[in-house]
Amino acid sequence: MQVLSVASEVYPLIKTGGLADVAGALPEALAAHGVTMRTLLPAYPAVLAKLRYGEEPREVHVFETLFGNPARLLAVTHEGLDLLLLDAPALFDRPGGPYLDTGGRDHPDNFRRFAGLSLAAALIAEGCLKNWRPDLVHVHDWQAALTPVYLRFGRRPQTPVVLTIHNIAFQGQFSADTFQELALPPAAFHMDWVEYYGQVGFLKGGMRAADAITTVSPSYAEEILTPEFGMGLEGLLAARQERLVGIVNGIDTNVWNPAKDPMIAAHYDVSRLEVRKANRKALLERFKLVDTEGPLFSVVSRLTWQKGMDLLAAVIPDIIDQGGMLAVLGSGDAELEALLEEAAALYPGRIGLVKGYDEPLSHQLQAGADSILIPSRFEPCGLTQLYGLRYGCVPIVARTGGLADTIIDANEAAMNAAAATGFQFSPIGEDPLRQALRRAVKLFKEPHLWARLQAQGMKTDVSWNASAGRYAALYSTLCAKG
């Protein structure tokens, strides 16, 4: 089966968060299930710059125009990924990141940029490439969500579309006047399609038009049917509930492999856990921490309210009181950055903060810290707890979404059964987080029990295997219906 995947970021070419990891890992994972996946991605300057000698992109299609501007498709293979790059300079050739300008503000024409990505995807599905046409299109998040809308209003035959929601908080909503620029017929500005409370909703339109809607864990698939988590789209989801399915993310176990990871100082596996000490030492030095012999907690995250970073800031004195240390890597809201900066200044040698985005350091934190904290208020899946499991960095997580689905709490029964892999807390608030920290510190003082927790995590199957099988089965069902 031939599938076109459409995403606004794909690891290792460009990444701002978990979407890139998933979009980058799925093609190889699906190959084992008989799916050939090509990935459509904007040709951002950063993406073109990543291509190496010998990876010359080939022009495979020239669009007459894309919203009045020149655009073409380039084909190239990079690290096993079969890529189609949308080279549309008016949309993507500019400084800044995929979504934000150099000043940290949304690019003002994001609606046009990602409508362009979706329109290109729809045209590929309709057969604009000479030698290839997908049997199905798999689109990710609001940036690619107009693809099925363009297909509905385009030429026949219809190609089935799967829409994956990685985070329903990001919906791609724009003012009504943007509609006239989207090259959709007036009928599409209707509550059955992209119209959303008088505005244009990219994710909303995609959810109406897609043949299947997936999200990245079974718990989150249930949660988004409620007003608390559905962010206004719960009614629409309820109406299309039979098309909604939660498929938990896996991770790329080649990229995230403590036995081989080129980004970490010392390699280890479950039989050589003591080697982690060298990574821990390197990490303490990097974050200028002085070893208390207590647990070294870590955070790798966007610093936002969703990720519970205000809760983290509130429990820092407890971490200190209990002899712990904390190393934080992240960037995000200025207020939260300032809170954590203050804490680092208040407790030098005990709290370290590296602001910014640093892929190698994110690996080093998993390989050297004793535990990773993920106090998210909601979490569609979460990947850092899966990396934690794989690296023996014990996750402490809020019991929500994919965090609830992937971590087994170290309660007495699970410890006795040697099934526990981390700590969960609920309800999501400061005190429950404090209690979870206390439980973790207590267990850390019993090294054989802590090692059991680490080992159980490292033995957990966090690969894509099972979930890739679920996507492949979904694709087959949809294609058979077609």
Ligand SMILES: Nc1ncnc2c1ncn2[C@@H]1O[C@H](COP(=O)(O)OP(=O)(O)O[C@H]2O[C@H](CO)[C@@H](O)[C@H](O)[C@H]2O)[C@@H](O)[C@H]1O
């Ligand atoms: N400062 C930093 N430096 C380096 N690396 C950093 C970093 N901050 C974060 N990262 C990395 O970015 C990724 C973030 O993964 P998350 O699961 O937290 O996804 P995110 O919330 O972005 O996306 C959404 O999509 C993903 C994928 O489906 C879901 O798991 C998630 O719940 C949902 O919110 C991880 O690979 C992490 O290591």
